[in-house]
Amino acid sequence: MNILILGGGGREHALAQKIDESPQCNQLFVAPGNAGTAQIAQNLNLNPTDFETVAKAIKDKNINILVVGPEAPLVVGIKDFFENQSDFKDLMIIGPSREGAELEGSKERAKIFMENHNIPTAAYQSFTAETLEDGKAFLDTLKPPYVLKADGLAGGKGVLILKDIDEAKGELSKMLTQNKFGEASQTVVIEEFLDGIELSVFVLTDGKNFVTLPNAKDYKRIGEGDTGLNTGGMGAISPVPFANEKFMQKVETKIIQPTIQGLQKENIDYKGFVFIGLMKVGNEPYVVEYNVRMGDPETEVVMPRIESDLVELFKLTAKQQLDKAKLKISDQSAATVMLVSGGYPEKYQKNKSIQGLENIDTKKVTLFHAGTKIENNQILTNGGRVIAVTSLADNYKQALEISYDQIKNLCFEDLYFRKDIGFDLG
Secondary structure, X not given: OEEEEEEOOHXXXXXXXXXXXXXXXXXXXXXXXXXXHHHOOEEOOOOOOOHHHHHXXXXXXXXXXXXXXXXXXXXXXXXXXXXXXXXXXXXXXEOOOHHHHHHHHOHHHHHHHHHHOOOOEOOEEEEEHHHHHHHHHHHHOOOOOEEEEEOOOOOOOOEEEEOOHHHHHHHHHHHXXXXXXXXXXXXXXXXXXXXXXXXXXXXXXXXXXXXXXXXEEEOOEXXXXXXXXXXXXXXXXXXXXXXXXXXXXXXXXXXXXXXXXXXXXXXXXXXXXXXXXXXEEOOEEEEEEEEOOOOOOOHHHHHHHEOOOHHHHHHHHHOOOHHHOOOOEOOOEEEEEEEEOOOOOOOOOOOOEOEXXXXXXXXXXXXXXXXXXXXXXXXXXXXXXXXXXXXXEOOHHHHHHHHHHHHOOOEOOOOEOOOOOOHHHX
């Protein structure tokens, strides 16, 4: 089968590697891809939200399966675009319809969905510029810290957690009246703070059946001890030590099953990944947010633990036959550490030469490229998050040791990484 992955980050490199392992994969393409995907697939220089160009590539390359990596093409309706054209009736698409993607595209829509299907989540209210004063009054009814969420897509940076009431009111005003997050914050969801520990649960669903993939925990803050600005993710581990069998059974019963049943009840066309951001409060799971694709850097620890043929899982998903799937997951733990450009997540420089790649022991670690490119036969930095260094071992601490040891071989100007991934897990 010929397969096209849309996207160019570490998530897409991890998906590409797992797909490339399948005997069912004939030709693999990634658009736009990066220096890492170029080593196992053919990169196509196109924009994932330019559907006409994507359509031409699908015809030219005789693509059988389209895997949509990032959220933006899904939210603007890439699945609907292809399903409305007879030329693409045989194309298998891994990703939900535009309606399904609204679970990530709108925080308010996700909250209404959870409310309608009795899925545990934090209490909330939504506000616009016209109801700014009501929003401030609602903040007065809550205890600190205060959680403000831009309703739309904000590149993982549209959530503020603030301890001071006056600061919270000021930020609410900036979001609603000064376009702090652009169009994404035309509506702001204010919700009660859930005091617990976060984890991510990943599901592949055909809209009726589902398989639960390995869970993971990522580390969003730039600074050690989870301090500083939010990033796209500085590292991750899988499985999550505190998510034992009893807790995960609660997650399946109280959250995953009602979510998939809710998609069915609302007749939402959904064949793809559901990434459920959870908070463990005491021993109970609460949904923080839905995402409609795999996470990054979580994919870099989830995919290496899946031993099943991913292409076969995708075919069963497209045919709505996931009940026939046999999912095999490794007992080993995976850990990844993200190497980032100096200054990230604020201003940073690109085009820095990456040294030492040839010194990496590929039997011990896998490098998933995120923000890289090839220029004049050199691999250069091309983003804030540059490379994820992933290891497998008997437990996450051993895996982290291996990753940190191998990082010593790599160098680029102003390279930075967190040295405390997994610090909060005992």
